[in-house]
Amino acid sequence: MxxxxxxxxxxxxxxxxxxxxxxxxxxxxxxxxxxxxxxxxxxxxxxxxxxxxxxxxxxDPNIENMIGAAQVPMGVVGPVTVSGGAADGDHYLPLATTEGALLASVNRGLGVIRDAGGADARVTKNGMTRAPVFRVAGVAEAAETVEWVENNVEALRTAAESTTSHGELLDVEPYVVGDSVFLRFAYDTKDAMGMNMATIATGEACDLVEAETPASLVALSGNLCSDKKPAAINAVEGRGRSVTADVLLPGELVEDRLHTTADAIAEANTRKNLIGSAKAGSLGFNAHAANVVGAAFLATGQDEAQVVEAANTITTMDARERDDGTTDLYASVSLASLEVGTVGGGTKLPTQAEALDVLGLRGGGDPPGSNADALAEIIAVGALAGELSLLGALSSRHLASAHEDLGR
Known part of the structure; x- marks a missing residue:
């Protein structure tokens, strides 16, 4: 040797x-x-x-020119108490980060959620997208191409699904801009995040489009997908898994554990996350959802660049008055484009596989897709906990002192 x-x-x-x-x-x-x-x-x-x-x-499947490994500190929060469509009960969530106080903050929010009986979470939409762009001579050929696509979705499905034993083509949505035709393919990729699966399948479908229409393929990805970039289409239509988590916190619990009131947190959310984000032209209306998502991605082997799309999250906080005059707090997070998987990619690496073992979600689920759905729901509840804790700290004016106390 x-x-x-x-x-x-x-x-x-x-x-x-x-x-x-x-x-x-x-x-x-x-x-x-x-x-x-x-x-x-x-x-x-x-x-x-x-x-x-x-x-x-x-x-070897994950990197070229390897010289070693970047070691990011990993901790755990929880238990995350969730009642979901796929996740149920208590789960410990590994998070990898270099930001001090993050896990302490998330853990504080999770403690409040547990004391309220846990959070509900549901994956409301699922579809990994790839959107090729084609060249045509003009609007007449664009219309001809779109008409063929709309009338031949089954043929496109057959072509796309011939490349995979797991993925299913859900939809093809056409968009026309002058002499450019974009076709946004959406797939159910089961427990895989599925970007490679969607790309290969779409390539096969594009061959059929070129053979049957006047369109010529320019690029297999035309950025209308849209991958690893802030994009309104993902905030509206979703990409990967769209998941929502919510919880109703009794007013006395908010006061005892977060040292503030439901009204104060709701006002902070409105003025910061909604009005402030709107004034800034943000695509996301949240406090720091990407913080939790990014740490979960690093820990569990997700594509870390797709954290940008987690910033699309919308956080809502609503003060709800009970019949006895007590005000409770309804809190939710809605992540439009959370791209996660439990098979393939970085999930096969030993450290990340162990982190998925902690969650009980390593590998394919039964039924297929259920493990990735569960991971999305648990991450969403973690993000909800982070939002509650930060907004509680802001509305009680404890944010700076908390960082000072932790020496961060």
């Missing part, structure tokens, strides 16, 4: 390119050789980066 030092020298001499090392050694040796090369080129010490706890070969 070639030694790492020799491989590093061959890269430095130009005899090998940095991405060719796995052709000459096992994955761990290749990673070590790459580290040595980078250390010598940059004058750095990569001891911590090279101290990873899984075979490098396990990461």
């Amino acid at each position: 070639t030694a790492p030092e020799e491989l590093a020298e061959r890269v430095r001499d130009g005899d090998l390119r940095i991405h060719e090392l796995e052709d000459h050694a096992d994955h761990d040796t290749a990673a070590e050789a790459r580290r040595l090369f980078v250390e010598r080129e940059t004058g750095t010490d990569l001891e911590a980066i090279g101290d990873y706890a899984f075979p490098a070969e396990r990461a």
